[in-house]
Amino acid sequence: MNKLFKAKGVKKPNYTLTAVLMVIGIFVILGPLYMAIVIAIKSPNEMTNVLSLPSHIQWSNFTKAWNMTDYPQMFLNTLFITVVNIIFTIITNSMAAYAITRQRRKNKFFNLLYYYFISAMFIPFNVIMLPLVKQINTFHMDNVIGITFLYIVFGLPMNTFLYAGFIKQIPTALEEAAIMDGATPFQVFFKVIFPLMKPMHATVAILSFMWTWNDFLMPLVLLSNPSQQTLQLSQYVFQGQFSTNYNLAFASYMLVLAPVLIMYIFFQKYIISGVVSGAIK
Template identity: 55%
Template sequence: MNRNRTNWLITSLLILGSIVILLPLYLTINIAFKSPQEMDRPLLAPPRDWRFENFTDAIEMTNFFQAFSNSFIVAFFVVILTLMTNSLVAYAIARNMHKRFYKLLFYYFVSAMFVPFPIIMLPIVRQTAIWNMDNLLGLIFLYVVYGLAFNVFIYVGYIKSIPKELEEAAIVDGASTWGVFWKVIFPLLAPMNATVGILTCLWAWNDFMLPLVILTDQDQATLPLVQYIFQSEFSTNYNLAFASYLLALIPMIIVYIFAQKWIISGVTKGSIK
């Protein structure tokens, strides 16, 4: 009896959670395909005439392809540099945790996760302006640095579970420290690399605050920033607004649908090991 009640409770919570997640997505799709004249109808009612012109109009008004290109460049290089650098830092820390300096360094990185971005926002804006980093290059650099704390935290736990005997065998065969990492350790980090890469991609693609305060050239604006800039033009036409939101959302939905198994696998293996 208790087990049946627990199952019903869990099922009810899952259904409720699914509705909370799927309802906003349905509303976004629904409004994006409606015409302005249909907005007087009930909000949940499907469109009578599917208006695909909303998407072409939104693309023209937001300069979508330029913003898409900027977001793609940022997300791509952030993922590559994050995997190459953050894993290397975590490896150095994980294999030297018995030393006081590296242990303090690890806790220093972990403590950075508890620092809210608004606290350091103004100094960062000032510093990037002085160093001429208020562009896509500076944005990529900041994403790699800000992701270091969380990524080191999950990398270190996984690296510590890898037997040191594998590295010792590689050294006996003549491999250098760099060779040991890139040829032995890095391939074994595939589950963690997939998890970190996907989460980093989602973060860099969807982030709004950092591009808002860093970028000064409108031609370098990312998709979330472009939508904010043109928000005044959408204020009287929710259909174009939601069409632009859907256009920006679709790439990440596709990425997550195909990559969710790697996210779950990486998190599960990291927690077990």
């Protein structure tokens, strides 16, 4: 048997190299997280060695960071933008992708529309940032509602690309059977196609959540009212003219990171299954 494996060129796995790579990966991922936690629970006098554990845990850093950033209000703003964006992104983007995918071979307009959306993926936000700010101010959309609408629109190119690849795998016979039973186009989509796209809905929801929750640049240039800022934008309060309070800043970073970690702990089953199923499709 060993000779047979050698003849076919089958090599044994290198467990030593695998173990070394795993250790390196653990340090690369957990190292920055360890530093962030340690700095967040230290006092400013103990910052000479950022890797050492504190002599006394400063839980007051989190209380001060909570108050300085007005965490409850900023959290509600960010949560509203994220949740509304995910709901309307899944509904509207999947509808657009379905119409484009099914019609692009029959109609040149939909084929052109598909490539128009895909081409938008290659345009950096920095290129359109200044004209967008001017336009948003003109239409008085420099608020939470306006930026939520923009997240839905800007996510359309990438989500169209993802949904289109998934919809191609769904047999058209299902739609034809529903139409023969008297279903309208909307009924075909919402009762037949939409439920079949659950794996891709999960993938799009994950990507939309991570993008919206962690985005800093768009709220920075678009939100003009301080009471409507997001959690990421509120971190600016720790940046002084001549110094930065790293202990409070990192405590605030941990507060911002906590909802993401909690969501992953409770929904990791659906996150992993959605990504894997979407990749297989």
